[in-house]
Amino acid sequence: MTSVADIKITRVEHSRLSETKLENIPFGKHFTDHMLEADFINGEWTNVQIRPYQPLLLSPATAAIHYGQAIFEGIKAYKNPQGEPFIFRPYDNFKRFNASATRMEMPEVPEEIFMEGLKMLIDIERNWIPSYADHSLYIRPFMFSSDEMIGVKPSDNYKFMIILSPTGPYYNTPMKIYVEEKYVRAVPGGVGYAKAAGNYGAAMHATAEAKKKGYDQVLWTDAFEHKYVQECGTMNVFFIIGDKVITPNLESGTILAGVTRDSVITVLKTLGLTLEERDLSMDEILEAHKSGQLKEVFGTGTAATISLIKELRYHDYVMQFDTDKWIYTHQVRKIMNEIRYGITPDEHGWMYKI
Ligand code: COI
Numbered sequence: 001m002t003s004v005a006d007i008k009i010t011r012v013e014h015s016r017l018s019e020t021k022l023e024n025i026p027f028g029k030h031f032t033d034h035m036l037e038a039d040f041i042n043g044e045w046t047n048v049q050i051r052p053y054q055p056l057l058l059s060p061a062t063a064a065i066h067y068g069q070a071i072f073e074g075i076k077a078y079k080n081p082q083g084e085p086f087i088f089r090p091y092d093n094f095k096r097f098n099a100s101a102t103r104m105e106m107p108e109v110p111e112e113i114f115m116e117g118l119k120m121l122i123d124i125e126r127n128w129i130p131s132y133a134d135h136s137l138y139i140r141p142f143m144f145s146s147d148e149m150i151g152v153k154p155s156d157n158y159k160f161m162i163i164l165s166p167t168g169p170y171y172n173t174p175m176k177i178y179v180e181e182k183y184v185r186a187v188p189g190g191v192g193y194a195k196a197a198g199n200y201g202a203a204m205h206a207t208a209e210a211k212k213k214g215y216d217q218v219l220w221t222d223a224f225e226h227k228y229v230q231e232c233g234t235m236n237v238f239f240i241i242g243d244k245v246i247t248p249n250l251e252s253g254t255i256l257a258g259v260t261r262d263s264v265i266t267v268l269k270t271l272g273l274t275l276e277e278r279d280l281s282m283d284e285i286l287e288a289h290k291s292g293q294l295k296e297v298f299g300t301g302t303a304a305t306i307s308l309i310k311e312l313r314y315h316d317y318v319m320q321f322d323t324d325k326w327i328y329t330h331q332v333r334k335i336m337n338e339i340r341y342g343i344t345p346d347e348h349g350w351m352y353k354i
Contacts, residue, residue: 007036007113007120008049022130024168027303028138032125032164036117039146040107040158048113050121053163063155064144070197071100072142074302077122077129077164077354080342085126086351087139088340090118092259093302097141100194105154106143114141118162122354125164134169134337138303144197170303174310174323177233177297178215179282180206181226185254188223192230192254200234207233215313217299221282222254228279230254235299235307236261239280240273240328241288242295249277260300260336266348267332282314289319296326306333 012033020030031053038048064070073093078086094115098108118139122129129137141162145155183206186192191199203218210218217233230248231237236258238247245268250257268275288294297309308329312319323329338344339351 006048007117008051009120009124010049010051011124012052017127020128020166022128022135022166023132025130025135025166027167027170028165030165032128032137032166034121034124035164036121036162038109038113038117038160040160042156045107045110045113045160048117050117050124056159058146059148061148061150062145063147063149066150067145067152068196068198068201069104069106069145069155069158070142071097071104071106071144071195072140072197073097073195075118075139075141076302076340077137077139078340078342078351079129079131082342083131084342085122085129085354086340086342087118087122087354088302088352089259089263089350090115090139090352092262093141096195096257096259097143100196101143103191103194104196106145106158109141109143109160113160119354121162121164126354128164128166130166130168132168133341134172134305136167136340138165138167140165142197167303170305170307174308175216175299176214176311177217177219177309177313178210178213179229179312179314180210180218180220182206183209183218184223185220185230186223188252188254190254192252193250193256195256203233213313215311219312222252227281227283229282229285231256232299232309235301235304237299237309238264238268238297239285239288239294240296241285242293244274244276245328246276246278246280248280258300258302260302260305263336263348263350264300264306264332267335268328270335271328271331273328285312286314286317286319294319296323296329297321298329306336 143160147155220230222228
């Protein structure tokens with residue numbers, strides 16, 4: 001078993017940081033100087049190292065490229081006003097990563113490698129965490145099958161990596177959402193709850209069609225009746241109807257158990273709203289809109305944080321919202337930001353100090 005002491009570090013000779021403009025840096029296009037890498041070979045994790053960020057040399061027969069045994073996570077690191085780095089709830093992502101690994105018949109990554117490796121990497125790259133409002137350092141842990149073999153079977157070898165990308169706001173303007181009734185994201189018994197790379201690849205065609213119609217993302221509905229809402233593009237989704245907040249429950253295994261979703265649920269409860277995790281049909285949403293009870297709609301995710309939804313299209317019915325008049329979404333966003341940026345005390349134990 002690898003211990004932290006076994007993590008070998010090779011540093012860059014020249015940092016690219018001074019050449020990188022961090023203010024309003026676009027999501028996912030720039031990467032820090034170093035990356036973490038580990039290999040699963042002969043039933044154990046080995047070669048754990050932090051080394052300069054660089055391309056990988058892969059065989060064209062690398063199993064993941066053919067059969068999609070690939071999973072990932074999204075986590076963020078922030079700086080408090082004193083400039084100290086913190087990671088938001090990384091242990092929850094670590095647990096979800098291994099739940100995804102199990103579903104995809106991949107080996108679990110040990111805590112010493114994931115958590116200690118992450119901590120060491122963020123410590124080395126702490127100067128890459130932007131200090132501007134709504135900016136952060138996006139952390140992308142991922143794992144893929146690395147056998148050089150095109151027979152269909154779980155690989156014997158895997159590669160685990162963490163790369164880091166400084167980022168500004170992801171969806172910075174309120175979004176227009178198309179309720180999807182033709183394509184399906186996930187079915188019970190499938191991999192919807194796992195952060196499997198293929199879930200995102202499979203969503204792209206539907207999203208591209210929605211974009212052609214003038215929408216930013218789709219709101220997925222259930223696979224059998226296209227009646228109940230699931231999640232929205234790369235986000236979980238919340239509806240404020242009257243004095244209740246409703247978000248789809250996780251029981252069917254078709255929805256990602258978002259760490260931001262869970263945090264927002266905790267914060268919403270402190271605002272005196274009644275929270276319901278349950279099946280929510282488009283008919284109920286439509287009725288609430290017609291009666292003036294549908295107040296606010298928003299998405300949550302690590303990359304997206306909290307994204308306002310200004311328009312929902314269901315069949316030919318277009319629901320539009322004046323997001324400037326909203327109360328709770330802005331309040332939750334503010335509370336979450338104050339915790340993440342260390343402006344108010346973190347009573348929930350969410351911020352992990354480096
Ligand atoms: C995240 O929110 O971290 C995601 O994984 C969404 C997306 C960037 C794929």
